[in-house]
Amino acid sequence: MVAAKLIPLNSGVEWEPHHLEAEIAAQLDRTGVVALVRAILQPASTTPKVSTLRGAALREYWISQLSSKAARDVLNVLVGRRGGQVSAHDLAQLTGYLAKSQTFKRALALLRKHELISGSGWLRASETLFD
DSSP states (O other): OOOOOOOOTTSSOOOOHHHHHHHHHHHHHHHTHHHHHHHHHSOOTTSOOGGGOOHHHHHHHHHHHOOOHHHHHHHHHHHHTTTOOEEHHHHHHHHTOOTTSHHHHHHHHHHHHTTSEEOSSEEEEOGGGTO
């Protein structure tokens, strides 16, 4: 970004309120701030909306987005069951976590929050992960 020369607002010039607003906007625009804010607020056109994803694309999206390794492990096991139910106890064993551990419970809560799994005693992956 090229450094722009800013006109001091206290330079002795009598500023009318609408001129002041226009001058501030112009100075911000010269520094590239306006362009930066517009770029930040504009959605990326290459990022698909999660609500439009189904099946393998949705699975890949969530596996790449989940920050919890435990949640990824749980989701992978449930997806591998192709929608079949698994008991919470068996699921914990299959993923290498203790069923009563906070890590396992947080993973289930996170997956429920995003509606990727359902059930409590018996768990299954969401149907949208297979469409």
